[in-house]
Amino acid sequence: MKGNYLGELEELVLLHVGILHPDAYGVAVMDEIEKQAGRSLNISAVHSVLTRLEEKGFLKSKMGDPSQERGGRRKRIFLLTAAGKRALEEANELRTQLFNQIPKVALQFRLA
Amino acid sequence: MNHQPPKWADRFLQWYCRPELLEEIQGDAYELFYRKVMQHPRQAKVQFVWNVVRFFRWKNIKRTQNKINKSRATMDMLKNILTVALRNFVRQPGNTSLSVIGLTAGFVCAFLVMLWSLHEYSYDSFHPQGEQLFKVLTHAEANGTKETYSVASCVMDVSSIPEVESLTSVSTGTRWPHQLCFRPEGKADECIYMDGVYASENFFQVFHFPILQGDTNPVKGTASIAISEKMAEALYGKENPLGKVIKIDGTREVKIVSIFQNVPATSSLQFDFVMTYDVLKKQWGIDDEGFKQNFFEMYVKTHQPISADLLTEKLNDVRVITEAYKNEKLSYQAFPFTDWHLKSKFEDGKNTGGRIDYVMLFLVIGCLVVIMAVINFINLTTARASLRGKEIGIRKVTGAMRSTIAAQFMGEAFLLVMIAFALSVVITQATLPIFGTLIQENLSVDIFSGWTPAYLLVFLLAVSLLAGAYPAIVMSSFQPIRALKNQLTMSATGSQRFRKLLLTIQLSVSIGIIIFSGVIYSQLKYITEKDLGFDRSNMLRIEPTYRLLLKFEAFKNELAKDPNIVSVGAANSNPLNMGGSNMGVTWQGKEPDARIAFKTLGCNYSFPNTMGLKLSQGRLFELSTHDSVRTEMILTEESAKIMGFTNPIGEEIKIGGTTGVVIGVVNDFHTESLHEARVPVILFRTAPEHLSTIYVKYQPGSTIQSMESIANAYKLIEPAYTMKYWFQDETFDEIYKTETVASRLVILLTVIALAIAIIGIVGLATFNVLRKMKEMSIRRVFGASAVQVLQLLVREFLAVILLAIVITIPLIWYRANEWLNGFAYHTAMPWRIFVVACVGIVLLITLIIVLQGVKTIRTNPTQTLRSE
Incomplete structure (x- = not known):
């Protein structure tokens, strides 16, 4: 089903929302991704992924407290939903399962 | 210091962003900004703007709410309209x-003019880096x-200019050695003439002429040639011509190394083969x-687009x-190459336009014709619509708003314009x-190519x-009550006056176009009928081979057998179009610094006779004096005057390194198009083998017989060559091609302008008669004569026409x-055309008005009056 498919960037963002729990919002996710995965994304890209994930039901959000560094504006805090957690687990599982099926030989590289 | 994000960007964000998303988005953007602003305020600002731009996504953009359709024009109403x-x-x-016909005529006219100007503007635009190409001119x-020449020294060294990427020189021409006879394989006596460049x-590298096969840089070595697809096809058919050897002039061998795509028609450089200068040097001997003394067309390509002035300075x-x-x-002057086609005219070192003048002229006329057609349309529509007062009144009474009525009439107009538009496109x-043949050009664009459809839309x-x-x-x-009570006259007077104003404009434009075309026409007639000082009718110009020149006397004697042939002469250029002038003429008593331009024309002894030049002093060249120690020269009257000779016979003149003696004086003659002032001429005698063109004058009316004997005589000497010849009359027409084309276009536009004007007058006259039907009938009943009644109709229009004429x-x-x-020689202002x-x-x-009126007068006045 199209709605359940988790893209690569989506998975990355979803993971980071989990990591940052309960303080995940746009800029924080962006920073964390840069720190952990070394990928620098534009804030608008992070935003659109977050809203897309919310539409798919993997995330839910609430408005946080206003803060000084945002000119008195509130953050939108994102939290994993049950569906989001399941999607992550499924993705993780599928990956491990597939990885284990790779024959050992294929992974042995020697300097030829 | 208080650092704030750029205000405009912030406002832009607030303007487009959906209100429910604004807070978080703006918050994120601000947070990122504040984080950076202390260390890098500038970067922070740039980043903020960038983020705002990146947030500009469909998802984030405000949706306008579905407003309730405020317009009352429902489907039913539209249908009704x-x-x-x-x-x-x-x-x-x-x-x-x-x-519709009026509009269509105007549109067709405008479209044709538009296509033609697009074609003119498209010249040389196929070079992808056109703005980096420059032509070097010499003043x-x-x-x-x-004086400006379109050539420059061929050994120019531009290595000191870092902006220049590359430089190339091109030697062009229309005759030998640029036009050569090629023989298809296996057909030794067939001869195909092809034009090319060295x-x-x-x-x-400088120009974009794609090479299809073979070496991508073919202009090197001493014996290679690159040919066009067309030439390859003509010479070898379907065979692969690469590597084949061609014999030039039957002797010099060159190998085909590349084939390039046919040169587009919109290229100002036209050629079918390219060879190196090594070949040219050998041809010229x-x-x-x-060779270094030569001036050729020089082209410079720069790394980046650069201003022509700057490059000129560096040159x-x-x-x-x-x-x-x-x-x-x-x-030197660097001139943008893509402008060259339209702006190649120079006066005193300054660009004074060129073809662009004509393009502009016709664009203006095209616009005027469209305006005329539109005015016509407006006049007819308003005139007709004032008869529809009742309809508008009823609509308004039943609740139509002003905007609905306006939409209705806009819609009707649009419908008609659409129909006219579709018709005119077809x-x-x-x-x-047909238009292409009229203007003697293959238009590279048509109505569906390139950007044209967008322009049309x-x-x-x-x-x-x-x-x-x-x-x-x-x-x-319209006031509904008045409209319904048939009292529209008051409100209609306003538009009546406006209509008259429009009619005045329209008539002015048509009269203007008609008179102007008359002027162009009479100037053209003046040019073609002006005595140039030498004969050009019943004269054939032959491109000789070298052997023909060597055997010139034999050729001449052979032709002398035919009584139809009057005279045969040879010269080194065509007096109709002599080209470059010579400043290196010196004589006894010339002031040392004076630089006076002469045209120097080398010719054989019989040439002045052939051309029909009239002797005023001394004698012409004679066959017997061929072995004179000094070259014999003949001056024109103007040259003799400029040199200050009262008795020029026997004076010594030097042209460059050649010394000559004057033996005679002939009448003045023109050597250029009449755009240029006449330049003094010096004729000097030369042996035929150093000349390049043979002229044969024949009896009027004997063209066919003469052609036959000329062809036979040619075959006798050059059996393996096809004779290449032109009629001087046709060459003359070719020189004034632009003018001829212009006059044809003008005639076309005149006809259309006239047609539209007539349509307009017919329409308005009909309407006027309808409006004045009652007045006329009442006057008739009271005993006015037919003439008096007609006067009533005519008077109104006459004022408008007179006003238009006066303007x-x-x-x-x-x-x-x-x-x-713009012409050095022109006719006096043809005032007769104005009057006529x-x-x-x-x-x-x-x-037209009288014809319309007579119809009404014929009917019984009671019939029109009865209806009330």
Whole structure:
């Protein structure tokens, strides 16, 4: 089903929302991704992924407290939903399962 | 310090962002900004703007709420309006078709002019980096004025200019050795003439002429040639020509190394083969030292687009132009290559236009014709619509708003404009080939190519708005009660006056176009009939082979057997179009610094006779004096005057290194198109083998017989060559091709302008008669004569026509005068044309009105009066 498919960037963002729990919002996710995965994304890209994930039901959000560094504006805090957690687990599982099926030989590289 | 994000970007964000997303998005953007602003305020700002731009996504953009459709024009109403419009068209088919025909004629005219100018503007635009290409021109200063040549020294060194990427020189021409006879494989006595160029190595790097097969840089080595697809096809058919060897002039062998794509018609460089200068040097029989003196077309390609002025300055650096040329008062100019086709005319070192003048002229006329057509349309529409007062009244009473009525009339106008537009697109596309022959050019564009459809769409919208707006405003302003009570006269007077104003404009434009074309026409007639000082009719010009020149006397004697042949002569150029002038003429008593341009014409002894030059002093060349120690020369009267000789016979003259003695004086003659002032000429005697053209004069009316004997005589000497020849008359026409084409276009436009004017007058006259039907009938009943009644109709129009004439004449007189002054020799202002055109227009319009009026007068007045 199209709605359940988790893209690569989506998975990355979803993971980071989990990591940052309960303080995940746009800029924080962006920073964390840069720190952990070394990928620098534009804030608008992070935003659109977050809203897309919310539409798919993997995330839910609430408005946080206003803060000084945002000119008195509130953050939108994102939290994993049950569906989001399941999607992550499924993705993780599928990956491990597939990885284990790779024959050992294929992974042995020697300097030829 | 208080750092704030750029205000405009913030506002932009607030403007587009959905309110429910604004807070978080703005918050994130601010947070990122504040984080960076302390260390890098500038970067922070840039980043903020960038983020705002990146947030500009469909998802984040505000949606306008679905407003309730405020317009009352529901589907039913639109349908009704359409039905009424169609009924109206059908009820008055004459009127409707007049409107449509008028518009169509105007549109077709505009489209053709547009296509033609697009074609003109597309010249050389196929080079992808056109703005980096420059042509080097040379200005030579003499006697205070500058003459401009489209060539420059072929050994120019631009290595001191870092902006220049590459430089190439091209030697072009229309005759040997640029036009050569090629023989298809296996057919030794067939001869195909092809035009080509000689160029330096970078030719294919500077210009974009794609090479299809073979070496991508073919202009090198001493014996290679690159040929076009067309030439490959003509010589070898379907065979692969690469590697084949061609014999040039039957002796010199060159190998085909590349084939390039056919040169587009819109290239100002036209050629079918390219060879190196090594070949040219051998053809001309000159060494490297002699070659360096040559001036060829030089083209510069820069790394980046650069201003022509800057490049000009750098070209005039002494390292480029050299000390020697600087001392000769030469200067270079870099001229944008893509502009060359349209702006190649120079006066005193300054660009004074060129073909662009004609393009502009016709664009203006095209616009005027469209305006005329639109005015026509507006007049007809408003006139007709004021008969529809009742309909508008009822609509308003039953609740139509002003905007609805306006929309209705706009819609009707749009419908008609659409029909005219569709018709004219079809007609234009269909007449394009005819138009092409009319202007003697293969148009590279048609109505569906490139950007044209987009232009047309803009045109359509603009015209619909123009044509629809006024009727819509006037019609929708009718007071319903007055309209229903048939009291529209009051409100209609306003539009009546406006209509007259429009009619005045329209008539002015038509009169202007008609008179101007008359002026162009009479100037052209003047040119073609002006005595140039030598004969050009019944004369054949032959391109000789070298052998023919060597055996010139034999050829001449052979032709002498035919009584139809009057005379045979040879010269080194064509007196119709002699080209470059010579400043290196010196004589006894010449002031040392004076630089006077002469045209020097080398010819054999019989040439002055062949050309029909009239002797005024001394004698012409004679066969017996061939072995004279000094070259014999003949002056024209003007040259003798300039040199200050009272008795020129026996004076010594030096042309460059050649010394000659004057033996005679002949009448003055023109050597260029009549755009240029006449230049003094010196004829000097040369042996035929050093000349390049043979002229044969024959009896009038004996063209066919003479052609036959000329061809036979040619075959006798050159059996393996096809004779190449031109009629001098045709060459003459070719010189004035632009003028001929212009006059044809003008005639076309005149016809259309006249047609539109007539349509307009017919339409308005009909309407006027309808409006005045009652008045006329009442006058008739009270005993007015038919003439008196007709006067009533004519008077109104006459004032308008006279006003139009008064406005137009001075304007067009001024403009025509300016145009005529562009010719060094022009006819006096043809005032007769002004009179004839004005009187003609007045008579024509009166006739139309009278014809319309007579119809009404014929009917019994009681019939029109009965209805009330």
